[in-house]
Amino acid sequence: MQKIKINNRRxxxxxxxxxENINAVIEKYFWNQNFVFADPFSWTWVVANYYSERKYKVIxxxxxxxxxxxxxxxxxxxxxxxxxVIDILEGFTSIDSHNLEENYFSDKFADKYxxxxxxxxxxxxxxxxxxxxxxxxxxxxxxxxxxxxxETDKIANTCWxxxxxxxxxxxxxxxxxxxxxxxxxxxxxxxxxxxxxxxxREIKSDITYIDPPYNARQYVNFYHVLENLALWQKPExxxxxxxxxKRNHLKSDYSKSKAPDVFNDLIQNISSKLIIVSxxxxxxxxxxxxNNKITEEQIISSLAEKWKVxxxxxxxxxxxxxxxxxxxxxxxxxxxxxK
Numbered sequence: 340m341q342k343i344k345i346n347n348r349r350x351x352x353x354x355x356x357x358x359e360n361i362n363a364v365i366e367k368y369f370w371n372q373n374f375v376f377a378d379p380f381s382w383t384w385v386v387a388n389y390y391s392e393r394k395y396k397v398i399x400x401x402x403x404x405x406x407x408x409x410x411x412x413x414x415x416x417x418x419x420x421x422x423x424v425i426d427i428l429e430g431f432t433s434i435d436s437h438n439l440e441e442n443y444f445s446d447k448f449a450d451k452y453x454x455x456x457x458x459x460x461x462x463x464x465x466x467x468x469x470x471x472x473x474x475x476x477x478x479x480x481x482x483x484x485x486x487x488x489x490e491t492d493k494i495a496n497t498c499w500x501x502x503x504x505x506x507x508x509x510x511x512x513x514x515x516x517x518x519x520x521x522x523x524x525x526x527x528x529x530x531x532x533x534x535x536x537x538x539x540r541e542i543k544s545d546i547t548y549i550d551p552p553y554n555a556r557q558y559v560n561f562y563h564v565l566e567n568l569a570l571w572q573k574p575e576x577x578x579x580x581x582x583x584x585k586r587n588h589l590k591s592d593y594s595k596s597k598a599p600d601v602f603n604d605l606i607q608n609i610s611s612k613l614i615i616v617s618x619x620x621x622x623x624x625x626x627x628x629x630n631n632k633i634t635e636e637q638i639i640s641s642l643a644e645k646w647k648v649x650x651x652x653x654x655x656x657x658x659x660x661x662x663x664x665x666x667x668x669x670x671x672x673x674x675x676x677x678k
Contacts, residue, residue, distance in 0.1 A: 340425055340428065340429065340517065340518050341515070341517040341518070342517055342518050342519065342520040343486065343489050343517045343518070343519050343520065344520050345384065345385065345388050345409075345413050345519075345520075346383070346385055347489060347493075348383065348409075348489060348492055354382075354383065354385050354386050354550065354617065355383075355385050357386075357617065357653065357670060357672075358385070358386065358389050360651065360653050360670075360672060361386060361548065361615060361617070361672070362389070364615060364651070364672065364674055365546060365613070365615075368612075368613050368676070369545065369546070369613075373395065374395060374396075374544075374545035374546055375395070375396045375397075375398065375543075375544040375545050375546070376390040376395050376396070376397050376398070376544060376545070376546050376548065377397075377398040377539075377542060377544035377546065377547040377548070377611065378397065378398065378399050378400065378547075378548050378550075379398075379400045379535035379538050379539055379547065379549065379605075380400070380401065380535055380549065380550045380551050380552075381399045381400055381401045381406065381410065382401060382406070382550060384399060384401075384406065384409060384410055384413065384414070386548055386550070387399040387410075387414065387548075388413055388414055391413070391414045391524050391526070391528055392522050392524065394524060394526060395526065396526040396527070396528060396529075397414060397526070397528045397529075398528070398529040398530075398531070398542055398544055399414055399528065399529070399530050399531070400530070400531040400532070400533060400535060400538050401532060402532065402533070402534060402535070402559075402589055402591070403532075403559060403562060403566050403569075403589065404532055404566060404569050404570055405488055405562060405565045405566045405568070405569035405570075406532075407530065407531075407532035408481050408484050408485055408488065408569050409481075409485050409488070410530045411477070411478065411481035411485075411530060412478075412481045412482045412485040412519050412521065413485075413519065413521065414524065414528045414530060415478060415481070415528065415530060416523065416524055416526075416527060416528070417476060417477055417478040418476055418478060419476055419478040419479045419482060420476075420479065423479065424479055424482055424483065424518065425518060427471075427483060428483065428486060428516040428517070428518060431464045431467070431487075431514075431516050432514065432515050432516050434460060434463065434464070436456040436457065436459050436460035436463075436513075436514065437456050439456070439459040439460060439463050440459070441459065442459055442462040442463060442466070443462055443573050444458045444459065444461050444462030444465070444568070445458040445459040445462065447577060447582055448564065448582060450508065450509065451496070451504045451509070451582065452495050452496050452497065452501065452504045452509070452564055452582075453491075453494065453495060453496060453509055453512075454496075454509040454510055454511040454512065456511055457494060457509075457511055457512055457513070457514055460514045461487065461490075461491055461514060461568070462568075464487055464514070464516070465484075465487060465568060465571060468480070468483055468484060468487070469571055482518075482519055482521070483516075484569065485519055486516045486517060486518065486519060487516060487568070488565050488568065488569060489517070489519075490514055490515065490516055490517065491564070491565060491568060492565060493512075494512035494513075494514065495564070496509035500561035500562065501561060501562055501563055501564040501565070501581070502561055502581060503580070503581050504581070529542070535551075535605060536601060536604055536605050536608070539605060539608050539609045539610070540608050542610070543610040543611070544610070544611050545611060545612050545613065546611060546612070546613045546614075546615065547609050547611040547613070547614050547615070548615045548617070549605070549606075549614065549615065549616040549617065550616075550617040551591075551593045551598075551602065551605075551616075551618075551633075552591045552593040552594045553593075553618065553619055559586050559589040559590060559591075563581075563582075563583045563586060564582070566586075566589070593633075598633050599633050599634075599637045599641075602633050602637070602638070602641060603637075603640075603641040606641045606642060606644070606645065606675075607641070607644060607645075609645075609677075611677060612676075612677055613674070613675070613676060613677065614642065614645065614674075614675040614677060615672060615673070615674055615675075616638060616642065616671075616672070616673040616675070617670060617671070617672055618633070618635075618638060618670075618671045618673065619669065619670050619671060635650075635671065638673055639673065642673055642675040643675075645675050645677045645678065646675065646676055646677055646678035647675065647676040647678070648673060648674070648675050649673075649674045650671060650672065650673050650674070651671070651672040651674070652669045652670075652671060653669060653670045653671075653672065654669060654670075
């Protein structure tokens with residue numbers, strides 16, 4: 340059976356290319372030592388999973404349930420029956436979507452984000468998965484749902500995200516569920532789905548990696564279709580042509596004018612020996628919505644209250660669906676040794 344890797348999601352702002360830089364910082368302070376790694380904004384979960392696969396204990400968190408589902412698949416250690424999971428995935432894949440009735444997903448998203456028969460099959464599988472949930476271990480359920488989320492993302496008629504769909508009419512892509520390629524971990528990781536500012540008040544770690552939202556573009560707007568699918572709440576009232584559900588409770592204060600104060604509150608309540616903040620320098624983007632909400636000076640000022648701060652600048656390709664060339668773009672790493 341074909342397999343999917345953790346980074347096979349079409350995720351913007353992935354930190355895959357920064358892993359070597361982040362790890363170099365950590366090795367400077369924790370060479371040949373065990374540590375607990377906290378990632379309160381796990382987003383694409385690439386950074387957290389990097390340390391989980393290397394047998395460090397990880398605390399991973401994200402406000403979106405669809406990401407929490409993936410964390411349970413990739414970074415949890417609960418038991419599951421591999422053959423059982425494969426049989427279910429193959430059974431779902433073999434379903435002839437043309438014989439399925441119209442459903443919630445085809446009614447809302449067909450002929451926009453998905454071809455109609457694909458949309459029907461996606462939701463049919465989602466419904467069947469919920470019906471069989473009592474027959475599954477929690478890990479089996481999350482693995483199956485993760486497979487569906489990854490496939491839904493893969494075949495969507497979008498340009499990397501769900502802020503809108505492409506103007507071209509979607510063609511049938513055939514829903515083909517694949518098995519997540521899981522590497523078992525020896526540590527019992529902690530996985531959460533809550534507000535990061537609340538979480539840091541409840542946990543302790545050796546290292547806390549902070550990768551907050553940068554600008555006015557709300558994170559949930561980019562992945563609302565997947566979040567809708569994962570939550571299985573079937574909201575009837577969807578907004579605008581992009582078909583977003585009501586999501587104010589999932590919008591981040593880091594994308595608002597209060598971002599500097601919220602960031603400072605976060606930093607002051609972290610219990611760690613080392614804090615690493617990843618930020619970028621899109622302060623002069625063409626669109627106001629893409630401009631950073633927190634200045635470098637504000638970041639340094641907040642971290643300085645914890646103790647010693649340094650900064651690294653890393654050349655980094657800026658994601659833009661419309662191929663805008665943002666010159667001199669950098670990813671900034673702020674490193675704070677906590678006294």
